[in-house]
Amino acid sequence: MMRIALLGFGSVGQGIARAILAKDLNITVTGLADSRSGITDPAGIDLAAALDRKGNGGPCGTPGVSPADVVAKAEYDVLVEVTPTNVETAEPALGHIRGALGRHKHVVTSNKGPIALAYPELRALAEANGVLLKYEATVCGAIPLIHAMQEGLAGNTISRLYGVFNGTCNYILTRMAEDSLTYEQALAEARELGYAEADPTYDVEGIDAAIKLVILANTLLDMQTTLDDVERTGITLLTPDALRLAEDLDCTIRLIGEIVPEAGVLRVSPRIVPKAHPLVVEGTLNAVTVEADLAGELTFIGKGAGSTETASAVIGDLLYIHDRYVQGS
Amino acid sequence: MKLEMKDQPGQLVAALKPISAVGGNIIAVIHQRETSTAAEALDVQIVLELPEGRLETLLELLREQGVSVVRIGEERLLYKCTLIMIGHLMHTDLSDTVDRIDRTGSAEVTELSLAMPAINAPSSARITIRSTTRTEMKKAIRILRGVAEQKKLLIIEPLEDA
Numbered sequence A: 001m002m003r004i005a006l007l008g009f010g011s012v013g014q015g016i017a018r019a020i021l022a023k024d025l026n027i028t029v030t031g032l033a034d035s036r037s038g039i040t041d042p043a044g045i046d047l048a049a050a051l052d053r054k055g056n057g058g059p060c061g062t063p064g065v066s067p068a069d070v071v072a073k074a075e076y077d078v079l080v081e082v083t084p085t086n087v088e089t090a091e092p093a094l095g096h097i098r099g100a101l102g103r104h105k106h107v108v109t110s111n112k113g114p115i116a117l118a119y120p121e122l123r124a125l126a127e128a129n130g131v132l133l134k135y136e137a138t139v140c141g142a143i144p145l146i147h148a149m150q151e152g153l154a155g156n157t158i159s160r161l162y163g164v165f166n167g168t169c170n171y172i173l174t175r176m177a178e179d180s181l182t183y184e185q186a187l188a189e190a191r192e193l194g195y196a197e198a199d200p201t202y203d204v205e206g207i208d209a210a211i212k213l214v215i216l217a218n219t220l221l222d223m224q225t226t227l228d229d230v231e232r233t234g235i236t237l238l239t240p241d242a243l244r245l246a247e248d249l250d251c252t253i254r255l256i257g258e259i260v261p262e263a264g265v266l267r268v269s270p271r272i273v274p275k276a277h278p279l280v281v282e283g284t285l286n287a288v289t290v291e292a293d294l295a296g297e298l299t300f301i302g303k304g305a306g307s308t309e310t311a312s313a314v315i316g317d318l319l320y321i322h323d324r325y326v327q328g329s
Numbered sequence B: 001m002k003l004e005m006k007d008q009p010g011q012l013v014a015a016l017k018p019i020s021a022v023g024g025n026i027i028a029v030i031h032q033r034e035t036s037t038a039a040e041a042l043d044v045q046i047v048l049e050l051p052e053g054r055l056e057t058l059l060e061l062l063r064e065q066g067v068s069v070v071r072i073g074e075e076r077l078l079y080k081c082t083l084i085m086i087g088h089l090m091h092t093d094l095s096d097t098v099d100r101i102d103r104t105g106s107a108e109v110t111e112l113s114l115a116m117p118a119i120n121a122p123s124s125a126r127i128t129i130r131s132t133t134r135t136e137m138k139k140a141i142r143i144l145r146g147v148a149e150q151k152k153l154l155i156i157e158p159l160e161d162a
């Protein structure tokens, strides 16, 4: 049995809890916190009850118990950090992760902030404490891209990596192309369906995609980059006319994130792509092509977000750790 | 580009081998009667595409084969790239934008489709550039990026290079 402490009980946190309840994953939650409360129980927290409390608009635990308390005091093998992303400071997640690693606890996170901003430090800290830091869910939700690159493609040199990293933008562009919607109309529709936030800046200006590039570059491609190194253009100025002009050539427009390691290029920008290209996926899907010297070209397609889908990536990381480190405990 | 040589027996075959050896791609072989030369001599023109920086090697190989190249012809606009521009294209002098590419001499705008927008709304255009080499294409796109920044236009580039 593996014990986890779960920080953040929103879309992703609840998705993880529901999967643990529904499936026999051999995982017990011994610590849990949201922004207002926390709870610890070495024998295992009643997740169904916690989900109920949250569903009724209440806190998940006891008000006054902070996430830091859970990190420092709960009995767990792995900290699961799924609180909101902060791209400037990475806090409070960064502090949580440092705290857990310092206690010799493994960490699994879906939070892009700490990985994009402080990976070298956190990785060193994890190594010094003999534990693992895993972050599959930070890039492209359900797609096991990081695992594929770290394990399956381990001996390859990557010459280029590019794709659709943001489902919100992909949805907007799909709708603009399909029904000649204006950008504003497509955005409004995306909001109504819950695909776009009230403030969509982070997605539509390409910041979210850019952070994912930084994570891939720094953690898998031996680069040392920051958000400022990414050449970035969003989709807010796109017109239905532009999509029509692309359509005339059997092409469409997609927001593409691209890394060319050798040239030091990281860029996010709308690009003209032939409609038959494997990266032209519909709706909120993500798709990434990797050009590897031994393996050749590979394209991964899947859901880039969603409660259950993101939980899938977190659970994959948890079971990876379980199989290698926590067995028999 | 275009290579011109005298059509003496065996020369054509001798010329074709080195071209493929350096990764060149033959587009056409044209026989032409040249008025200025002796009536019995034919001129051969080979139109070919050559990877960047291979010309010197090719000429050397041709010399080794005993092929005498009379003239290295004007390069053709072999590379093509189509982009989309969005912004106040008319207000920012579209013909100047096009002209800045054409002025390079080695790249030119060969097609332009403009979608007419509502009054005062940004317009969109599709622009096709042709160039002699890949390097020249990169240069032309760099120029266009510069113009776009200056004129606050959005340039949408293709996923793959020319």
Ligand SMILES: NC(=O)c1ccc[n+]([C@@H]2O[C@H](COP(=O)([O-])OP(=O)(O)OC[C@H]3O[C@@H](n4cnc5c(N)ncnc54)[C@H](OP(=O)(O)O)[C@@H]3O)[C@@H](O)[C@H]2O)c1
Pocket: A007, A008, A009, A010, A011, A012, A013, A033, A034, A035, A036, A067, A082, A083, A084, A085, A092, A110, A111, A112, A137, A138, A139, A141, A304, A305, A306, A307, A310
């Ligand atoms: N949703 C996805 O599909 C997806 C996909 C990939 C990655 N991610 C990443 O995963 C993380 C979680 O996303 P989400 O969609 O689950 O977000 P969410 O629905 O907004 O949930 C965030 C949770 O974190 C809690 N929280 C906020 N501030 C906190 C703090 N200072 N300390 C402790 N808990 C705090 C919130 O508490 P309250 O409940 O009290 O508000 C909430 O429970 C983010 O970093 C996101 O970028 C999400």
